Amino acid sequence: MVYLPIGMKLETAAAQPGRPRAFDPDTALERAMHVFWAKGYEGASLSNLTRVMRINRPSLYAAFGNKEELFRKVLDRYVDGPLAYFGKALAAPKARDVIEQIFFGAASMAGDPRLPAGCLMVQGALAVGKAAGSVRKEAAGRRAGSEVALRRRLQRAKREGDLPKNADPTELARYVMTVLQGMAVQGADGASPDQLRRVAQVALRAWPER
Amino acid sequence: MVYLPIGMKLETAAAQPGRPRAFDPDTALERAMHVFWAKGYEGASLSNLTRVMRINRPSLYAAFGNKEELFRKVLDRYVDGPLAYFGKALAAPKARDVIEQIFFGAASMAGDPRLPAGCLMVQGALAVGKAAGSVRKEAAGRRAGSEVALRRRLQRAKREGDLPKNADPTELARYVMTVLQGMAVQGADGASPDQLRRVAQVALRAWPER
C-alpha cells in the first residue's frame, strides 16, 4: 500500500531518480497524431515525427517503444480526443439522435482548422505494405469495433421500441459506418463542414421513421 | 502518309529494329495495378512491383517512366477496367437506375476473388508523405472527376423531369460518392458483396422518389 500526500497527483508523486524529461509525453503524442493523421503510417517517417514532436530519436523510442507502438498510442489518443463525439453520441436517448450526432459530429470536425483533414482511423493505414500489415489490421479492428458499438446501441434501441420492428440494427449500423467512412474520404479531399452536413442530411433520409 | 498491309494491326505494323520486348506491357501493367491496389502507392516498393510484374527494374523505367508515371498509367487502366461499370452506369436511362448500377456494381466488384479488396482510387494514395503529394492529388482529382460526371448526369436527369424539382443534383452526387467511398473502406475491411448490397439498399432509401 502506498500513501500519497494529500492533494498530490499520482503521476508526480513518485519523484524518481535520474535526469528528468525535457518534454511532455502528452504534447509529443498530440504532435505525433497530427503527423500520422496527415501523412498516414507509412508516409510519416521517424525524421518527420521527431522534428514535429520536438524530441530526438532515442527519446521517442524510450518513451513510446517504436513506430508501431507510437501509432497505437496515437490511435488511443485519437479515439479519446477528436473522436470522442462518437462515444458521446451513443449515449443519446433516441437512436435517431445518436445517428444525427455521429454524422454532424464528423461534419463539424472537418471545420476545425487545427486538425488535419479526414479521419486518422480511415486514412492512417488503409492500404499498406507488408511490414505495416499489423498496423493496418489494428486500424481495421478499431473501425470494426466502432461498428459493433453502434450496432449494440441500435439493438438496444429496437428493444426499447425506438426503431421499427422490421428494422435491422446490423444493416443500419453498417450503413451509418459506411456513410461516416465516406465522409472521411470526402473530408480528406477538402470537403467543408457545410458540404458534409448536407451529405448527412441526405443520408438521414434513409433512416427508418418511427 | 503511311500505308499499312491490309489486315495488319497498326501496333504490329511497324516492325522496329532492336531487341524485342520479352514481356507484354499490358500484362505487366495489370500486375502493377494489383500491387498498388493491395498496398497503396507508398506501400508498393519497386522490388514488389518488378517481382510481381516479372520484369526487371530498367525494363520498368524504359516502359513506364518511373514509379509515379507507372501509378498514373495504372489509374488509367483501373478506370477503364474494374471501374468501367461506373461509366456504363451513367448511360442508364433513368437516374435511379444510374445510382443502382453504381452501387451494385461496386458491391459485386468486391466479390471478384481475382481483385484486391477495396478501391484503388480510394486507398491508393489517400494520406501519403510529402514526396507522394502529387500522387495523392492525382487520385483526389480523379475522385472529384467522378463526382462531376455523376453530378452532370443528375443535372440532366432533373432537366428531363427524372428527378423532383426540389432535388439538388450537387448534393445527391456528393451523397452517392460518399456512400461509394464508404463502401470502398468497408470492402477494404473485407465486407462481402451481400453485405455491401444491403448497405446499398439502405442508402437507396435516401433517394428522392418520383
Add this chain to the structure above:
DNA sequence: TATGTTTTGTATCGATTGGTATAAAACTCG
C-alpha cells in the same frame, strides 16, 4: 561531494528506398 540512475544529443548501424550505368543479348536492315 560521490554514486547511481535516467535522459539527452550525436553519430551511427544495416537494410531498403527509388533510380541508373554498363555491357551482353537479340532483333532488323544492308
Add this chain to the structure above:
DNA sequence: CGAGTTTTATACCAATCGATACAAAACATA
C-alpha cells in the same frame, strides 16, 4: 556476316528508412 538499335540482366548509386550504441548531462540520494 556486319552495323545499328533496342531490351535485357547485373551491379550499383546516393538517400533515406527504422532503430541503437555511446557518452555527456542532469537529476535524487547518500
